Amino acid sequence: MAGDKHSKDGGTHDESRRKFIKNTGMVAGGVVGGSLLGGLFTSQLTENQDTQTKSGHKEANFQEALQFFTRRDDFNVLQAATERIFPKNDHGPGAIGLGVPYYIDKQLAGLWGINGRDYRHSPFMPQTQKEVPNPELHPEQSALNRGLIFIHGLRRMNEESQKRFNQRFDEAEEDQQIEVMQDVEHDNVKMTGIAPSDFFFLLRQATLEGAYSDPLYGGNKNMEGWKMKNFPGAQPSYANVIEQDEFVQMEPISLTDYQGN
Amino acid sequence: MVKKLDKTDVVIIGSGWAGGITAAELTKKGHKVVILERGKAKDQSDYVGTKDELRYSLRYDLMQDLNKETITSRNGLGETALPVRGNDNARLGTDTGGAGVHWNGISFRWLPYDFEIYSKTVERYGKDKIPHDMTIQDWGITYDELEPYYDQYEKTAGISGEENPIGPPRSNQYPNPPLKSTPTINLFKKACESLGYHPYHLPSANVSQTYENPDGETINGCMYCAFCEEYGCDFGAKADPMVTVLTTAEKTGNLELRNNANVTRVAHDGKRATGLVYTDTTTGDVYEQPADIVVLAGFVFTNTRLLLLSDIGKPYNPKTGKGIIGKNFTGHFTNISTYIGARGFFEDKRFNLFMGAGALGATIDDFSGDNKDHKNLDFLHGFEVHYSQLGARPIANNQVPKGTPKWGKKFKENSIHYYNRNLFITPQTGFLPNKNSYMDLDPTYKDDLGNPLLRVTCQYKEQDRKRARSGIAKCKQIMEEMGADIVDVDEVPDDANFNHKFYTDHFFGGAIMGGDPDTSAVNTYSQMWDMENLFVVGGSSFPHNSNYNPTETIGAFAYRAAEGMNRYLSQGGGLLTQEERVKKNA
Incomplete structure (x- = not known):
């Protein structure tokens, strides 16, 4: 069955990814090196450890x-912020481990x-204050497009971190990052062109999308997001099991497999 | 430069259920029909392999994109309306099959009370029960008169259902047995029964077994795959216009469906419609398609806007209460209907909630319409209370008990823990029209061709909030009976008002029907009183909104309209009903 193949690959990927995250100290704070060197270093390590497949090829x-x-x-601020929204825990990987920042970039x-x-x-x-008459309209009334909203919002969080803690956001302590993000979420900082809460709404939504959308979009790596929730992906039919009382656990099927039959 | 095309018998806007049914019935009688559909060409193969939550539920791949045209929205006459800019706030159907493709398939009949709401309310409670600014009226037809058309629609769509123990009379059983039941549906039904209510399976256009309809079209049996709402069916197992009426019409050889044809005006001489003017959106060229009969079968907003842009009928004026086009805008709104209710969290039970189908669930009618005595209630109309197992897809389903933060460690923990442990019950409430809820043309915002957008003005009244609160209270009672460990209920604050979300796709009014040309735009055959060869079919003709999903009632009235059009063509014109019953809240 198609699902089996993927789960085996997935297991291998997952293990090496976790090791990698531990080795590079990303696990606790979701902190990633801010320099260009850090980025290149990350890529190299990822390739070395992350691409060993069951059949022994390197991809x-x-x-x-x-x-x-x-x-x-x-991007570093984005990585740290998404990991705070969806942190690694006993259930499984956090936003970074699931590829959420790259999902959002795409x-x-x-x-x-x-x-x-x-x-x-x-x-x-644009609605930049909470007491506007149409709070439900969310970020859509801003003249900024979503790309600009992200750039403005991430830089605003970084500025706030530097002002308060004399640290870049992605190098600040976990509690400090959370404090800044809560103030953005509740409009306790100022932004132009959009309410900070509306930026935060987008950031949170995009993070959950990256955790749980089909892996074809670059997040939900190895379907680890789905596995945490026991969501079996693109199953063709539940007609034979939907009436039963017992909880059904199934290997997830990605769209790559579902469409490629 | 408008290029005039050869005349056809009938030209229709829109290829959804209303346009599709009309096309099938007219082409079967040998009439030549052209459908102008502004959306893309689609067929069943477009829906194979589409179990992609991001693409369809979050990025709205099947919905009308709003970059060329949208609507604007406001809460009152003094406010400036803002455009609804993104699909997060407006899920409107488009492309071949229209909104009939992405629906869940819940297929209710409306109540006898609905069609005679004014008379029956006065008869039972007296005229004073109706607030002065509530513009309810009789529809000019009774349930018994509409029943054969309901029956016809149910057979076409293969509706799979269980007899409603307290429902109105039916001439026939549902053509298919109900969908399967599940442990959560059983739990809901049992709780309702022990409270003395009358649960039954939701009538469904997700068909319970492979079925051939009277036109010879086959609808497959449902797979319960959980990708139904917002999706085209992977298996041709949900009745939609494509697998039924559009195929039927095509087989006759009398249908031409033109995609990418965006109609901008009804051509007319003041007395008769002469055709439709449209832009081919692939070239920018403008055409006029002449016809003997012109049918507007677009969505509510399309039909109303085209009448206003074409200067047909008298626009409604909320200050004087005069005029008709744009009057009685109603709908199911997310903060007082359908998306509110009671959510129960179960610690010890883990349900298979990732399985499901769009119309898989159960409901009670004990509080629908006027089924309950409203003598001691301070609102009219009611709600149906349903639980449905849609299939909990993972991006949209991260429900956590109240008090849990919206992100971070505790959120992740709880959203994963409760993913298969939470159930939601919702009241779908009726919404009765008022003088200040209507549609007209926006003074500021325009579409990409330079035509004004449609402006929606919508205000809730005290009755609407009370009805919703009453519905939520019932949901809470049932959820507690179901044994949830935590029950969270939604609130409807005193200042709750229309939230500018056009999310349910259930919106009505603008060209309402009735027996009296002074208070209705069309008669019960959806024929314009003022322009007898122009028919305006669909939810735009509903004078108010019941507490039920509308598709089946739209289908029934489309069958009636098509029968009227066939009669009109064979008898060579004329009004299909006489001006009659004048019963309304004036």
């Missing part, structure tokens, strides 16, 4: 480079990042 991972972000610093590089499906005619009436 390089060519999907984890930046499409949207241009400053590594912005999404921002595409239609979603430029609000390609949205009505974008002016006049815009």
